[in-house]
Amino acid sequence: MMVEKKKTTTKKTETKKQEAKKVAPVKQEVKKQAAAPAPAAQNAVAAPGATTQKDARIGVFICHCGTNIAGSMDIQAVQDYAKTIPHVAYVDNYKYMCSMPGQTLIQKAVKENNLTGVVVAACTPRLHEPTFRTATKDAGLNPFRFEMANIRDQNSWVHMHDREGSTEKAKDAVRIAVAKAALLQDLFPKSVPVEPAAMVVGAGVAGMQASLDLAAAGIKTYLIESDMSIGGRMSQLDKTFPTLDCSQCILTPKMVDVGRSEKIELMTWSEVENVEGYIGNFEVTIKKKARGVMTPKEAAAKGIVGGGCNGCGDCDAVCPVIKPNVFEVGMKPRKAIYINHPQVVPLIYTIDFNACVKCGLCVTACGPEKRAIDLNMQDEFIKVKVGTVILATGYDIFPIENKQEWGYKRYENVITSLEFERLICASGPTGGHLVRPSDGQTPMRVAFVLCAGSRDNTGIGKPYCSRFCCMYSLKHAHQIVEKIPGCVPYIFYMDIRSFGKMYEEFYYRIQNEGAKFIRGRVANILEDPKTKNLHVYADDTLLDRPVDMEVDLVVLAAAIEPKADTNRTRKLFGVSCSQDGWLLEAHPKLNPCGTTTAGVFLAGVCQGPKDIPDTVAQAEGAASAASIPIHMGEVELEPYFAQCIEEKCAGCGMCVNLCPYSALSLVEKNGRTVMQVTEAKCKGCGTCGGFCPGGAIWMQHFATPQIVAQIDAFLLGGEE
Amino acid sequence: MADNKVWKPKILGMVCNWCSYAGADLAGGGRIQYPPDVRIIRVMCTGRFDSLFVLKAFADGADGVLISGCHFGDCHYLEGNFKAAKRMFMVKRLMKSIGLDDRRFRMTFVSASEGAKWAAVITDVVRTINELGPSPITEFRK
Ligand SMILES: Cc1cc2nc3c(=O)[nH]c(=O)nc-3n(C[C@H](O)[C@H](O)[C@H](O)COP(=O)(O)OP(=O)(O)OC[C@H]3O[C@@H](n4cnc5c(N)ncnc54)[C@H](O)[C@@H]3O)c2cc1C
Numbered sequence: 001m002m003v004e005k006k007k008t009t010t011k012k013t014e015t016k017k018q019e020a021k022k023v024a025p026v027k028q029e030v031k032k033q034a035a036a037p038a039p040a041a042q043n044a045v046a047a048p049g050a051t052t053q054k055d056a057r058i059g060v061f062i063c064h065c066g067t068n069i070a071g072s073m074d075i076q077a078v079q080d081y082a083k084t085i086p087h088v089a090y091v092d093n094y095k096y097m098c099s100m101p102g103q104t105l106i107q108k109a110v111k112e113n114n115l116t117g118v119v120v121a122a123c124t125p126r127l128h129e130p131t132f133r134t135a136t137k138d139a140g141l142n143p144f145r146f147e148m149a150n151i152r153d154q155n156s157w158v159h160m161h162d163r164e165g166s167t168e169k170a171k172d173a174v175r176i177a178v179a180k181a182a183l184l185q186d187l188f189p190k191s192v193p194v195e196p197a198a199m200v201v202g203a204g205v206a207g208m209q210a211s212l213d214l215a216a217a218g219i220k221t222y223l224i225e226s227d228m229s230i231g232g233r234m235s236q237l238d239k240t241f242p243t244l245d246c247s248q249c250i251l252t253p254k255m256v257d258v259g260r261s262e263k264i265e266l267m268t269w270s271e272v273e274n275v276e277g278y279i280g281n282f283e284v285t286i287k288k289k290a291r292g293v294m295t296p297k298e299a300a301a302k303g304i305v306g307g308g309c310n311g312c313g314d315c316d317a318v319c320p321v322i323k324p325n326v327f328e329v330g331m332k333p334r335k336a337i338y339i340n341h342p343q344v345v346p347l348i349y350t351i352d353f354n355a356c357v358k359c360g361l362c363v364t365a366c367g368p369e370k371r372a373i374d375l376n377m378q379d380e381f382i383k384v385k386v387g388t389v390i391l392a393t394g395y396d397i398f399p400i401e402n403k404q405e406w407g408y409k410r411y412e413n414v415i416t417s418l419e420f421e422r423l424i425c426a427s428g429p430t431g432g433h434l435v436r437p438s439d440g441q442t443p444m445r446v447a448f449v450l451c452a453g454s455r456d457n458t459g460i461g462k463p464y465c466s467r468f469c470c471m472y473s474l475k476h477a478h479q480i481v482e483k484i485p486g487c488v489p490y491i492f493y494m495d496i497r498s499f500g501k502m503y504e505e506f507y508y509r510i511q512n513e514g515a516k517f518i519r520g521r522v523a524n525i526l527e528d529p530k531t532k533n534l535h536v537y538a539d540d541t542l543l544d545r546p547v548d549m550e551v552d553l554v555v556l557a558a559a560i561e562p563k564a565d566t567n568r569t570r571k572l573f574g575v576s577c578s579q580d581g582w583l584l585e586a587h588p589k590l591n592p593c594g595t596t597t598a599g600v601f602l603a604g605v606c607q608g609p610k611d612i613p614d615t616v617a618q619a620e621g622a623a624s625a626a627s628i629p630i631h632m633g634e635v636e637l638e639p640y641f642a643q644c645i646e647e648k649c650a651g652c653g654m655c656v657n658l659c660p661y662s663a664l665s666l667v668e669k670n671g672r673t674v675m676q677v678t679e680a681k682c683k684g685c686g687t688c689g690g691f692c693p694g695g696a697i698w699m700q701h702f703a704t705p706q707i708v709a710q711i712d713a714f715l716l717g718g719e720e
Numbered sequence: 721m722a723d724n725k726v727w728k729p730k731i732l733g734m735v736c737n738w739c740s741y742a743g744a745d746l747a748g749g750g751r752i753q754y755p756p757d758v759r760i761i762r763v764m765c766t767g768r769f770d771s772l773f774v775l776k777a778f779a780d781g782a783d784g785v786l787i788s789g790c791h792f793g794d795c796h797y798l799e800g801n802f803k804a805a806k807r808m809f810m811v812k813r814l815m816k817s818i819g820l821d822d823r824r825f826r827m828t829f830v831s832a833s834e835g836a837k838w839a840a841v842i843t844d845v846v847r848t849i850n851e852l853g854p855s856p857i858t859e860f861r862k
């Protein structure tokens with residue numbers, strides 16, 4: 001396809017020079033600051049103030065973004081205006097600046113017009129700064145000679161009906177960007193070596209898959225799991241839609257692989273305590289919670305030959321304390337010394353010290369050979385260095401009792417889908433027999449309430465769709481039809497969202513198996529106090545009539561929510577969250593595994609609701625992304641370091657305490673006390689630069705003269 | 721541009737790359753409309769803002785200045801926004817002492833997921849500055 005060609009080249013004209021003169025006083029002031037004496041040649045090439053503005057020749061490239069930008073503003077007016085901005089030596093516009101022809105246009109213009117800097121007025125630097133930096137580099141300039149004016153995301157898209165306002169704002173944005181571009185310097189990213197190891201936090205199916213992939217790629221991987229076993233929610237499920245394969249059958253082999261892998265260092269009953277460093281060099285402190293039981297390895301380290309826990313369960317048999325088993329959603333008892341279920345990996349017992357009465361019976365039962373139990377075990381803190389991290393911390397079930405109208409926890413025969421999974425599972429508390437909690441009878445009429453707390457704008461539930469409830473409820477309907485002849489599932493739904501591969505087909509199948517579908521949100525559930533049967537009240541919106549249905553059991557497909565400690569986790573790793581509290585990806589479409597912290601990636605439901613196929617796919621994506629820096633061996637850090645302009649530094653030391661990363665220190669130089677930056681520690685926030693009373697700190701790429709030039713360009717530059 | 725007689729407020733916004741700038745982009749993605757009177761300068765963190773930038777802006781004729789960053793505890797660099805907030809109070813005190821209404825300068829916290837909040841903040845900032853009218857400094861310079 002031929003590309004539309006529209007080219008308007010501008011050379012600097014005489015009139016332009018005159019205009020430049022008008023704003024000269026301001027510019028001069030800037031120049032003076034910019035030409036501040038360079039600090040000692042710590043960074044010979046990019047010494048502060050190396051560029052004077054006089055010789056800057058900037059090219060401005062305005063993107064239409066199809067009609068995204070061009071539809072809301074007058075591109076020609078912006079272009080005509082740009083020609084009048086001091087230092088602008090070339091202006092052009094194009095339909096898609098980021099496309100190949102667009103980038104070629106930039107490169108050609110730079111070469112033909114001897115440009116010293118590039119300004120692209122287009123979308124947002126958060127999307128395309130890397131793209132245009134590469135284009136700038138390919139044009140033969142230092143990539144940091146590029147500056148972007150955001151005229152789409154923060155202009156044309158938000159002022160769609162104000163053509164004049166939007167055009168004026170774009171002109172200003174271009175002028176501000178040119179002012180900065182004229183003062184930009186060559187910068188050289190620092191390469192740092194990458195620690196050849198990775199960490200995965202959370203060992204649900206997401207974390208396990210990611211760890212297995214990393215291990216297969218030859219990377220040493222620390223897998224941190226807060227629970228006593230790996231497996232996550234998937235190990236609580238009976239069968240999985242739409243193929244109906246048994247969850248344990250596809251998961252346990254993976255669990256065994258994880259436990260056996262030489263490359264995976266599995267740490268269960270452990271949590272991340274502290275994180276320092278940056279991509280390539282994270283230093284993570286892990287808290288190994290006191291488990292009260294030693295693994296054979298730990299026992300060997302203590303000189304107990306052939307000792308340690310072998311999972312025999314003799315302790316479990318004698319322990320006098322009984323507690324509800326959380327893994328079985330409280331429907332089965334466990335002891336104070338316990339395992340979640342027989343297939344746990346690693347097969348090591350754990351003591352719940354909140355429940356343990358320290359009677360010592362288990363110690364005796366374990367015996368003098370194994371000596372696995374240590375009732376005085378203390379938490380241990382271990383430091384490891386890793387290059388990259390994957391967060392895979394999964395989800396919790398929304399406390400559905402908050403929706404009081406459905407009576408969960410008030411009526412015995414109202415259960416959640418997770419409880420249903422355990423009840424229908426052969427290894428569950430009832431050996432796979434679905435029974436009514438009130439009387440142990442087999443239910444013959446079961447109501448499934450979908451979107452229980454999901455798609456709920458009342459402020460009590462969650463506004464989002466939990467994405468797998470429709471499908472697992474269809475699965476549950478199938479399971480009861482299959483297991484209990486004559487039992488009828490009634491599915492109360494708003495919409496059935498069966499969007500995945502073979503999911504719609506699964507929906508038809510369940511319809512044909514005799515499940516009854518009632519379209520309408522359940523308004524209320526009331527219990528018949530005598531029979532403990534339940535009356536489900538809803539509005540059938542297809543037949544337009546109220547429904548009062550008596551059933552034996554109600555299953556609430558409860559919404560899911562982020563783990564309670566998600567905030568703590570994300571703050572440890574400097575990751576943001578979205579409005580709903582799920583961990584925030586770097587870009588919803590183009591970078592769904594990345595985060596805003598370089599080197600930290602996301603996998604599974606912690607990033608947002610998703611079923612097992614999507615979870616595993618994202619885990620493999622995250623593992624691949626996390627392995628790239630490790631295989632490259634080094635990463636480039638953005639060179640936004642602070643630098644000290646020693647001539648200006650009074651050695652007051654105020655900045656030293658301000659830096660959150662202890663990157664600054666005071667040193668003696670030529671008989672004076674001056675500040676010194678440890679570049680490897682500096683993350684470039686600019687907090688020191690924002691404070692220094694003497695203006696002695698040069699923030700690369702965000703230097704004071706550059707910012708002042710932007711302010712002046714906005715406020716003074718426009719006044720002709 | 722020159723013969724534009726109607727007064728339009730000149731408002732400078734300095735926002736951090738990780739939260740507010742991202743939130744502003746999100747407002748764009750959601751096509752949430754707001755008035756076009758604020759010009760944005762992007763810095764990595766609000767900690768970068770120097771009190772002098774704000775004073776310079778007012779001296780240059782700004783009618784309002786907005787600093788916007790991450791919520792407390794969410795700063796990409798741990799605590800840059802705390803340091804910025806401290807400076808904000810100092811600048812506000814200074815403004816009052818020279819008779820400049822301190823409502824012309826504001827610091828807000830908008831996260832990367834708060835596109836709607838960003839639009840609301842800008843709408844409110846523009847409304848406030850419109851109510852306050854042109855900066856007395858601009859009048860004085862005339
Ligand atoms: C009732 C029900 C039925 C379902 N049925 C199906 C189905 O049939 N088919 C299907 O595809 N999907 C189904 N799903 C969805 C499925 O459960 C999820 O897609 C899957 O479990 C997500 O895996 P994950 O690894 O992301 O999260 P999780 O399974 O939640 O794993 C997260 C792991 O991280 C650990 N962790 C959390 N925080 C920390 C921390 N701070 N430090 C260390 N470790 C931590 C947790 O202990 C856990 O082990 C169902 C869900 C429910 C509720």
Ligand code: SF4
Nearest residue numbers: 649650652653655692
């Ligand atoms: S605050 Fe400025 S003057 Fe004081 S030590 Fe730091 S760099 Fe030097």
Ligand code: SF4
Nearest residue numbers: 659682683685686688
């Ligand atoms: S820019 Fe931030 S990280 Fe770097 S030295 Fe200054 S305060 Fe520390």
Ligand code: FES
Nearest residue numbers: 736765789790796
């Ligand atoms: S990074 Fe947003 S305020 Fe510091």
